Amino acid sequence: MTGKARRTVAAALVLAATAPMLSACFEEPSAHEAVRDFLVGWQTGDYAMAARRTDGDQKAVRQALQDAKIHLDAASFRFKLKGIRGAGEQTEADFEAEVDLGENNPLWEYTGKLPLRLVDGHWKVHWSPSVLHPQLQEGQRFAVDVTPQGRQPILDRNNDPLQDEQTLYVANVIPSLLKDEVAVCRELSKITGFPQDRLLSRIRSAIPNVQVPLVTFGRTKYAQLRQQLDAIPGIKMTAEPLPLAPASPAQIVGTVTAVTPETEQQLGGPQRAGDTVGRSGLQKAYQEYLTGSTETRVITLDLKTLKPVAELRKWRPNRSTASVRTTLDRPIQKVADTALLGGGLPAMLVAVQASTGNVLAVSTTKEYHQERHALAGKFRAGGLFSIMSVEGLLKAQVNLKQKLACPVDRTVGGAEFHQASPPAGSTLSLKGNFATGCVTALASLARRIDGAELEASAARFGIGSQWDLPLKTFSGKMRPLINDAATAKAIAGQNVLVSPLSMALVAGAIASPTGTWHPPVLVTEPKTPDPSAEAETVKAPDPIKIDDRTIDTLKTLMRAGVTSGSARAAAAPGDPVSGITASVMQGRKPMAWFTGWQEDVAVAVLAESSDPTAGAAIAGRFFQGLHAGL
Structure with a gap:
């Protein structure tokens, strides 16, 4: 079971304990039941139940909730109802959201509001995109922008690098130019062994008009797969020379390879294309320092221009990359x-x-x-x-x-x-x-x-x-x-x-x-x-x-x-x-x-x-x- 799947199961287990608690919090059962059903449906992926508790077009609401999960590449949503206040047309529920961004690692926490209206004697959540997040407007969507830190060098005592250049090959796509993103991911998964759903979620959560790296290959592997990769429409290969080949003493410095499905499991969690893993020597011993982590931003995009509108949250790397300084000469x-x-x-x-x-x-x-x-x-x-x-x-x-x-x-x-x-x-x-x-x-x-x-x-x-x-x-x-x-x-x-x-x-x-x-x-x-x-x-x-x-x-x-x-x-x-x-x-x-x-x-x-x-x-x-x- 992947890390992302584990987190999803955990969220479902937490929900079982959370839902009864929500139902016993307030004296006004009708308004509370509408809020409860909406948040529980959103949290569990029962978007039909959530949509029925809104005054919006149910099909459009279901699609919006589903798109929010896809565009955030979220492993799970969890909600905590803080209270319902006001009366009549001014009734409003406050909630706290915790979004596990899955492969992108951070937990995104924010406070949201659910405006409530009486429709034919029944309380409904008054639907608009701001229900999903206060800053999300009509004609906009979520996106996740991820900037990985480059691998740092291993240095000798004179600060000279103990690596020489080595070329890696990266399979990229520009999401907005893909005619069939599902087919692209299906074919790439067959060739590489990376899960199709993971590849697809990377594409769908990214900024559509920006190049998205999907899989990285070493020289030998790329030579074996080149013809198959060239046959996938929309895949663009780029060669990236990086200081990865170990200089002498090579077995002390150690080797580095692109992340594969096998090494991904060894690292204990999902990695992104372009990531590298130390296989031996100091490269392996200091993997966590040399690679650091990524900078992640949750943003809103204009659906027409595909340009960023607002930055909702930004996480700087939780640890910085660092060169490894040795005594070697x-x-x-x-x-x-x-x-x-x-x-x-x-x-x-x-x-x-x-x-x-x-x-x-x-x-x-x-x-x-x-x-x-x-x-x-x-x-x-x-x-x-x-x-x-x-x-x-x-x-x-x-x-x-x-x-x-x-x-x-x-x-x-x-x-x-x-x-x-x-x-x-x-x-x-x-x-x-x-x-x-x-x-x-x-x-x-x-x-x-x-x-x-x-x-x-x-x-x-x-x-x-x-x-x-x-x-x-x-x-x-x-x-x-x-x-x-x-x-x-x-x-x-x-x-x-x-x-x-x-x-x-x-x-x-x-x-x-x-x-x-x-x-x-x-x-x-x-x-x-x-x-x-x-x-x-x-x-x-x-x-x-x-x-x-x-x-x-x-x-x-x-x-x-x-x-x-x-x-x-x-x-x-x-x-x-x-x-x-x-x-x-x-x-x-x-x-x-x-x-x-x-x-x-x-x-x-x-x-x-x-x-x-x-x-x-x-x-x-x-x-x-x-x-x-x-």
């Missing part, structure tokens, strides 16, 4: 896309502003999805998680120059670890093992670190944090560290899941000028996707200050990762690059991590490759591209 996004394409590997990259947590770029190759994988993916952290162990090592007074063997295989607390690539078999300092990502050496430190301390350190870097973004994200998860084996696995990242977004924020915390972890920010305005007055902005987690000694140590270790470790491929011109790599198995796929930063831009890269330096190479191209663009 189109130039940085372009650099990220280029860096991934240059690698020839399935991969993803997330870049954030270290000092704020603002998401600057989200890029993936076609094998991965920017939201589901780069923001919300659950991947093993591998040796990157050793970052969290540094605070515990410092508390245990472990020296960075301490020598640690890096065997090919090692067992810690019953858990087995394997180092598949260099520097397996060597003995390096803790700093060297960190820089080269030796899993067997780092796992051996598990007995020096308290598991609870490692969990607390991970939390300070945002792992498992309850942040709230308008799109799906994953902050990370680690299993409880109940013994040395579990702690060793955590240091090696085997029992820890993270997303590229969460690891970019970890690097950002180290690179931040104040050594502070910041929760991610993707949208700065509006504060919440829900425009309703009751919507409460979800409070983001507070930034977390990391111990200065821990930050200084991590900066030393991660700088070594680029100067002498496995992340050398990330080096780029300009300020020094810092970062480390890690290799993991995701199912049967070998994956190569890199996380690090240059200046105030922190990144995490995850690439499908058995080469542990593959992620660092992508990061290197990214940083080189940033430097070249400065």
